[in-house]
Amino acid sequence: MADGTKIEWTDATWNPITGCSVVSPGCTNCYAMKLAGTRLKHHPSREGLTRNSKAGPVWTGEVRFNPQWLDEPLRWKKPRMIFVCAHGDLFAEGVPDEWIDQIFAVMALAPQHTFQVLTKRPERMRDYLQEMARCFEHDSAEFSRRWGTAAAEVTGSPCAAGAIEDIPWPLPNVWLGTSAEDQDRYSSRWPYMEELQELGWLTWLSAEPLLGRILLRVTGLREVGPDARVHQSSLPQWVVAGGESGPNARPMHPYWPRQLRDQCADAGVPFHFKQWGAWGKPTKPRPSGTPGRFALAASPEGASEFWPAHVVEIGHWPRQIDLFGGATVLEHVGKKAAGRLLDGIEHNGFPGDPPMTPRSGSAHVKDFEAFVAETAPKLHWKIYQDLGADPSRSNGYYDGWQHGFGEASFGPLPLPQLIDEMKASVTAKVRALGDDRQ
Structure with a gap:
């Protein structure tokens, strides 16, 4: 729980649920997983949630409910953007619906805040919120039994049960997001977010750590309709992108965030560039062959489906032949030194901001x-x-x-x-x- 955070796109974190499991390559260097197995491993909210491995702490799949933090947003009077379950996943496999009901009750009763939900399991989030919509519209008794009861339990007041039934749904102060590190993950996860968008929720994408290019119009379930025509997918209403940080961070090709930025500019989607991560411009040129942590990002010119713009780590300063074709040299310099300027501009877009200038x-x-x-x-x-x-x-x-x-x-x-x-x-x-x- 943190009222105040270094995460650039939020104001506070809220962790009523901690613990998770590894589901895709983007999880490999998860900061929450590393913290749970090192500095916080004896904290009651994290103890036993990871196991040791040769690569460091790894989630066990166990999740934990932290009721002592559940009502914190209700006590914060000043409006904040709040990252929900920053050290877990609200829709992880082991999280029962009853826990989620209570968390949504809190979010509904705190309209002064904006809650940013992020999951790698959008299919479950879709199913849960479709059921919520069904109950709200067609089964008021079930809606009262679940979310009304949850509101009363969280606040200790029976009046909250009635109040939550008068709140408009979908909740305008809740932003639903999914994270995707590359095209495969985006293509498989975003179609579920499109369905939530159709229900009226604000949906967003976290492309962090960005480990490959993402074309926002290419998704797995809506490429072909029943009439055998290509159908364009619904775009995210906000995009956050960034590279990976930490000692084992993987490099991000500069072309990948630029391409996301440009797609957002064309479509009028707010774009937030969080960071380059641990990899950035070299601190200075070195003689060819000088040992160090460097990476070569191949020129995007001439990239194709079979040879996309790629980046590869190398253990020495590149020789002239390595730069053939206009490759960019990156160095592991650390998050602070790498910064968060993209082509000299700090992108801090949020939903509701004026759109960027489209391209030619x-x-x-x-x-x-x-x-x-x-x-x-x-x-x-x-x-x-x-x-x-x-x-x-x-x-x-x-x-x-x-x-x-x-x-x-x-x-x-x-x-x-x-x-x-x-x-x-x-x-x-x-x-x-x-x-x-x-």
Whole structure:
């Protein structure tokens, strides 16, 4: 529990639940996991939640309810942004619904605060809030039994049970987020957030630690609709991005946060760049071969689906041949030295802020080409099956597939030709508009 925090995008942390489990690569160097197994390992709220391993403390999967902190936000009168369960996951597998009911009751009874919920389990969050919506709209008795009872228990006042039923739902002071470190995790998690957005919740993305590029329009469940057309997904309403910090931090390619920033600018989505993390610009040039913790970030020019912009750690200052193609050199300098300026600008966007300036039409074309390279091969067999075509044919022809970005129909076309046709079509469309802001 901390009224005050060094986390750049919030004012305070609230930990009514602690403990978690490792679910994806972004969890490897989790700061909460390391703290629970080191400095806080004897604290009653953390004791026994981790086990030792060769890589350091690792979550056991056990979760713990901390009732002594449950009503803290109700005592804070000054409005704050509060990061909920910063040292756990509100929707972790072992967390019973009864605990979540009490936490949502507190958030509902503290409208002066903004609560920032973040989970790597958006499917459970979706299920929970769909049930909440069903009860609120169609089963008032069940809503009262669960959230009304929770409000009365937390406050010790029966009046709270009635008060919570008069509060508008979904809660406008609760922001629901999911974290994704790369495209695979984003594509699998964001569709659940789209469903929450449709219910009226504000949804956001934490791309931290950012371990790969993320194209916000590419998600796993909504690439193809029942009409075999590409459907654009709903974007996050806020994006936070940052690199990994700590002694074992993995480097972030500079292109990845820039691409996220640019996508947000184009779509009018607030963007918050939290930090570069432990890796930043070298403190000074060294002679070739000088030992140290360095990384090479390959130039994004010429990157493709098969050879994306990548970054690799090296144990010496690079030689000239290593820089062929315009690679960027990074050094493990620490979070403070690396800072949080992205191309000289500190990005502190929050929901409700004025939008950033969009980019030029040519930049849109480049993003679309990246979208096609990322999406078309993945849609290949799916579109085949939807159209009843034979997926065993080696060339992979699309029979009459109409893409979702214009009126032209392609078919039958082999996959490489389809990609070229789609790129040419959108490029011509943007140029024909004659407006560089489009």
